Structure formats: structure tokens, C-alpha cells
Amino acid sequence: xxxxxxxxxxMPEQDxxxxxxxxxxxxxxxxxxxxxxxxxxxLQCKTKPCVAGCPVNVQIPExxxxxxxxxxxxxxxxxxxxxxxxxxxxxxCPQESQCEQLCVRGKKGEPVGIGRLERFAADWFMENRxxxxxxxxxxxxxxxxxxxxxxGLTCAGDLxxxxxxxxxxxxxxxxxxxxxxxxxxxxxxxxxxxxxxDNVRQLGVNIMTNMVIxxxxxxxxxxxxxxxxxxxxxxxxxxxxxxxxxxNLNGVYSANEFLTRINLMKAYKFPETDTPxxxxxxxxxxxxxxxxxxxxRCAKRLGAEKVYIVYRRSEAEMPARLEEVHHAxxxxxxxxxxxxxxxxIGTEDGWVKGMECVEMELGEPxxxxxxxxxxxxxxxxxxxxxxxxxxIGQSPNPLIKSxxxxxxxxxxGGIIVEEETGATSRDGVYAGGDxxxxxxxxxxxxxxxxxxxxxxxxxxxxxxGKKE
Amino acid sequence: xxxxxxxxxxxxxxKLFEVEAPYVARKAEPxxxxxxxxxxxxxxxxxxxADYDRQRGTITIIFxxxxxxTKLLGTLEEGDELLDFAGPLGVASHLGGYKKAAVIGxxxxxxxxxxxAKKLHSLGTEVDVITGFRNSSLILLEDELKAASTxxxxxxxxxxxxxxxxxxxILKKLIEEGNKYDLVIAIGPLIMMKMxxxxxxxxxxxxxxxxxxxxxxxTGMCGGCRVTVGGKTKFACVDGxxxxxxxxxxxxxxxxxxxxxxxxxxSLEDHICRMGLxxxxxx
Numbered sequence: 001x002x003x004x005x006x007x008x009x010x011m012p013e014q015d016x017x018x019x020x021x022x023x024x025x026x027x028x029x030x031x032x033x034x035x036x037x038x039x040x041x042x043l044q045c046k047t048k049p050c051v052a053g054c055p056v057n058v059q060i061p062e063x064x065x066x067x068x069x070x071x072x073x074x075x076x077x078x079x080x081x082x083x084x085x086x087x088x089x090x091x092x093c094p095q096e097s098q099c100e101q102l103c104v105r106g107k108k109g110e111p112v113g114i115g116r117l118e119r120f121a122a123d124w125f126m127e128n129r130x131x132x133x134x135x136x137x138x139x140x141x142x143x144x145x146x147x148x149x150x151x152g153l154t155c156a157g158d159l160x161x162x163x164x165x166x167x168x169x170x171x172x173x174x175x176x177x178x179x180x181x182x183x184x185x186x187x188x189x190x191x192x193x194x195x196x197x198d199n200v201r202q203l204g205v206n207i208m209t210n211m212v213i214x215x216x217x218x219x220x221x222x223x224x225x226x227x228x229x230x231x232x233x234x235x236x237x238x239x240x241x242x243x244x245x246x247x248n249l250n251g252v253y254s255a256n257e258f259l260t261r262i263n264l265m266k267a268y269k270f271p272e273t274d275t276p277x278x279x280x281x282x283x284x285x286x287x288x289x290x291x292x293x294x295x296x297r298c299a300k301r302l303g304a305e306k307v308y309i310v311y312r313r314s315e316a317e318m319p320a321r322l323e324e325v326h327h328a329x330x331x332x333x334x335x336x337x338x339x340x341x342x343x344x345i346g347t348e349d350g351w352v353k354g355m356e357c358v359e360m361e362l363g364e365p366x367x368x369x370x371x372x373x374x375x376x377x378x379x380x381x382x383x384x385x386x387x388x389x390x391x392i393g394q395s396p397n398p399l400i401k402s403x404x405x406x407x408x409x410x411x412x413g414g415i416i417v418e419e420e421t422g423a424t425s426r427d428g429v430y431a432g433g434d435x436x437x438x439x440x441x442x443x444x445x446x447x448x449x450x451x452x453x454x455x456x457x458x459x460x461x462x463x464x465g466k467k468e
Numbered sequence: 469x470x471x472x473x474x475x476x477x478x479x480x481x482x483k484l485f486e487v488e489a490p491y492v493a494r495k496a497e498p499x500x501x502x503x504x505x506x507x508x509x510x511x512x513x514x515x516x517x518a519d520y521d522r523q524r525g526t527i528t529i530i531f532x533x534x535x536x537x538t539k540l541l542g543t544l545e546e547g548d549e550l551l552d553f554a555g556p557l558g559v560a561s562h563l564g565g566y567k568k569a570a571v572i573g574x575x576x577x578x579x580x581x582x583x584x585a586k587k588l589h590s591l592g593t594e595v596d597v598i599t600g601f602r603n604s605s606l607i608l609l610e611d612e613l614k615a616a617s618t619x620x621x622x623x624x625x626x627x628x629x630x631x632x633x634x635x636x637x638i639l640k641k642l643i644e645e646g647n648k649y650d651l652v653i654a655i656g657p658l659i660m661m662k663m664x665x666x667x668x669x670x671x672x673x674x675x676x677x678x679x680x681x682x683x684x685x686x687t688g689m690c691g692g693c694r695v696t697v698g699g700k701t702k703f704a705c706v707d708g709x710x711x712x713x714x715x716x717x718x719x720x721x722x723x724x725x726x727x728x729x730x731x732x733x734x735s736l737e738d739h740i741c742r743m744g745l746x747x748x749x750x751x
Contacts, residue, residue: 171554173551210552216495237688237689239690248694250726250727256691257692260690261684271738274510274537275512278728
């Protein structure tokens, strides 16, 4: 009989007032006993509604059943059949809007903790077993993957399993993309990302760092080097600013820069590491997404006494995951909702000393279906802050588009692809992840990488005749 | 890993490395830059390409030892390897179609002005090179620049080379003597580029400056390298580093350059402390 408890087995976490001073992981994960208990809550529905919510088609009831039988290795293997980065997904997937949203148990009480169970199985596997995944024999065909974030790693891993000789070209000095530069250590430990990347390397994928495609090699030159197909997973690396006065004052960061300094360059260890980040006693983070939550929680950990989230709509419209908002509040982040910056105010020698904000109220729904925020005239107030982090979104990096003739993109920069295959307007060139959608989630990028790998395989099989 | 195949000391604090980086060497053009890292805890250091050799597959960089990272870089020797070396980044300078150009280098900027002068010279442009240094012991690339220019003028702040003054004094004199420049390139400290730009604006001479702001990735991702040009925000790493000197907001650029002054000092002090070097830090 399944366990009919209405709530998930709680996952232990670091105490909020301790964790907001360190960079170690906030959520500590289930132990075996907790996992066994939570796994009992799964009804093993024949129709598997949860699986339909998973962009990479993880066989959820099967792996949970294996956990409930104590076969943690089997559970890990089951997940890995379709998900090449399970320890990452178990931590950063928005399960509440995917698999868990469709869970039957969620109709009355909380859904099964699918994400927590995935994390448990993946972590157990990583700690206790060597990853060995069967690959087809090498077929000698070269495929290039641009970018080593979740889309690129997934696409490369899947193609390597099929026997292709895959090279990933990464612009930064380490692979991982947003998993390394964007998501903070306390949400996604970098050692774990490193292990997942090592697993992809073990499949035979070659990763070349320091290679800025579009600069050092164009897509045409990749073809000349013998790559028969290319997957572009170059992410959404172009930060948006607000275009308000004072944005170039010292102390105004894009979230990209702020997080890259901290996560990739490990500025939280300065001067042990050489890259600094400047955080004052009061910090405003503008935006209401996961990136804004990450930036705010980083600022707090770097010693800021007051950290504000400044968001122009109300909490209901916030795009951040509930869990992130909840964690941020627990850690003492102050939410200034229905508030919009109008200018950044500086000292005479150019340092931020405040941010003028106007109160907003919600009007009629806009194109996104959310109620449009409208400024309340005369409600301007100054928030005393010395650091401002702009986290209002990123768009795709234009480097590849600008150096690839014939590659069609949207006005805002997203590469135009065929939904089901990731095929672009250029023959043999595929794309997926944030480079196509604009900033979205890790799992959607992985799903796109997976689809493209399948399509690239079909494309090359057609080109060369059927596989023998 | 990227091997240092040649090291030269150009003056007491300025060093030259020729580095094996075949992919970068195939593509690099004057005006572009690279980003390197010395070790695992190291910063990403942007440095302008001073020269390239497509046959040998090498890139030459020239740097001044100022803070911790550049001092550490300076301790490397021929045969040592750099951990990371990415490029070529930024937009190459457009140097075709000019009749007569003045290329101005201030201090270390001379090293960055050199490839521009060389390229212009090779394209048949008449090139006057004007360089300025604090004193004669700091003069850089004199022979190289002679070979890459029609005329070379060297000024020193203290007159120790027999030619006291600033690069702007020489430029002004040359213009007033009737030299008709259709391009001025100025590379060096922000204040020098600002003064050159103010001068050439009076005469309506097109002027390119090379911006070298604080940056992390060099690919347009962080936006730390924001420069206001003609009232609009540009990213030096992907929109530049060359910009129209008459449009750049140099005062803002100078303020932004001070962003990490106190951090840089702390990092250097910490470094000197750990290395047991003691003594004065000369920034």
C-alpha cells in the first residue's frame, strides 16, 4: 500500500541564518530512509501523467519504484537512460510546473517529491558507482557543438552515445555554461557539475575551452575542418539594462557580471582568488526571476546587511520559482514589490549612492497575460543603496549570428528553428536552449539538445545512407 | 596550455611574450585582444594583440606589471605555459583607404599602437608615429616603430631623450605645419586619448581610440566594459575596443576605471605578503 501522507517527506536544509553567511549548499538532500519513505507515496499510476511533464521523458514511476525497492543503483540507471545530467536536474528543475504539477497526489495534498527523489538517486549513484554507459562503435563522423551549457552537454552526450565524434567548443576557460557562471554554488555545487561534465567526457566527447566560435572559427570554417553538422547552444548571454539615468555609475552590475564574478571567478574567496566583486552594506537587485533571487542571496552572503528585491509587479506575477522566493525570504531578503527604478543616483565621483523608485499599481492584462504595472505619479522615493544589480533578463549572444551568413534569427536575437528538430535556416546547423528561446530553464535546454541530437543523427544517416 | 616561446623585457616594468596559440594566430588582426589566465585562481586578463605570426602560430602580447596578476604573469619564463588564452576578441580596426595617418602611443599604449601603424604602413598609408613616455628609460619599440612608419617622433615628460613635451604638443605642431591627416589613432592612458581627441576635434580629423575597460568574459556577456559613445552605451569587448574619440565619454570611463582600485591594492598587498617580497608596491 502506498503511503497516503498528504505532505512530502521534508528535505533537510541549512538553517537560514547560518546559510546566508556561507556558500555551501542550502538543501541537504534525502538520506536513504527519507527516500524510501517518500518513494512509497507514488501511486505507480498506469497512465504516468508525470512523465508527460518531463522535457526529457524520465521514466518517473519506474525509477521511484526501484527506489522503493531499495535498488538505488537501478534507479540511477533508469534516470540516466533519458537524462544525462540527473544530479543537476534534481536540484534546479522547476518540478512544480512540470512533472510534479501533473502528479495525481497533488490533487489532494502535495505531489510526490519527484525532484527530491531524482536528486537522491543521482547523488547516490555519483557517490557509489562508476558511470559506464554503453556507446555505439565510433562512426568517424565529426559533429561540433557550440557551448557547453545544459543544451550542448546533452546534445553532445547523446551524439557520442550514437557513435559520433563530438567536439564541444566553449568560450570560457571551463565548461558548464550557465551551470558554472550563473547558478550559485549554494544551489548547485560546482564539484557536482564538474562530475557530470566528466561523465560526458567519458562518453568520448572532446571539450575545447577558450574557443569563442564566431571569432576564432566561423561555422563555415568548422565545416572546412570536417564537422558535418553543428549544434549551437550558445545560451542567452547578452544582459539587458533598463536604460535609465545613472546605469553606468560605479556599483551598477548586470546580474551576469555579478554572478559570473562570484560563481565562475569565485570572487567570494577574494583575495585568495584574484577577481573581486564590490558589495556594499545595502544592495538593490532589480527583477523578479530566479536570476534576481540568486543575485540577492549572493549579495547577502557577501555581507550586505540589507538586500532588496525591487520588482515592478506583485508577488503573484514573479517569474521566480516559489522555492527560490521562499528561500530568499527566509534568508532575510527584503521584497520591494510594485516598485520600479527610475534612476540611479551617484556621488560626485561616480559611485552609486541611491536608486530612485516609483510605486506601481496593476492595470489591465498585457501581452504576457499578466496585469500591466502602471506608475503612480508622484510616488517617487529614494532607496539608499550602494550597489545595484540589474536582473531583468538576458537575450542570446549575437556573436554567432553576426558571423554566420544565412542564419535566421528573431528580431530580439533568438535563432529561428524548427520546433521538433532544432534545424535552423542553414543546412546541417541545429540550435537549442536559451540561444533559441531566450533565457529559460536548464531542463528545457536539455530537452532541446536531446531533440537536436536525434535530428542530427537522422540528418547524417540520410546523408550517408542507412547505418549498417 | 599555451607555451611562451619568447620573453623580452622592454623596459623595467614592461614585458613581451610571444605565445603559441595557433587558432588565435590564424585570425588575429590589429585592434583585437585576447584574454588569458595564469593559474586556477587567476583573473581573466584582457591584453591587446601586439603582433601575430600566422606561420609560427604565435601571438605577441606586451604588458606592464601593475597589479598582482600582471606581476605574476611577469614571473613566467620562456618555456612556461599559460593556462588559458582566448581570442581574437573585439572588432578589428578598419585601416584601409587612408592617405596619411598619425598613430599616437602613450606609454604602454605604444605596444598596442604598433600593430596599427604596421598595418597602415603595409597598406601604403603615410604614417607618422608619435609616442610619449615619462622618461627615456621607458621608451618602447623604437626600432620596430621606425620600420613601421614614415616618421617617428618620441616625446618624454621630463625631456630626458632631448625632446620634452607631450604627444599632443607634437601632433598640434605637425598639424599646424600643414600635415593633412585623414586619420589619427590614439592609444594610451584615458587622459591622453581625451586630450588628443579634444585637439583633433578642433581640426575635424577622424580619430580612433582604443578602450581598455574592466571586463570579465570579453564576449558581450557581462557588460562590465560599458562605455558611453555618442550618448549610447556600448560594450568595449564586442562593439570595440576601437571607438570614435570625438564621441567617447572619457570622464565616465576614467571614473569606471577606478571601480576596483581598493581591491587591486588589497590583492597586490596580499600577494607581496605571501610571496615574502616585502618592499614598496609600485602601481
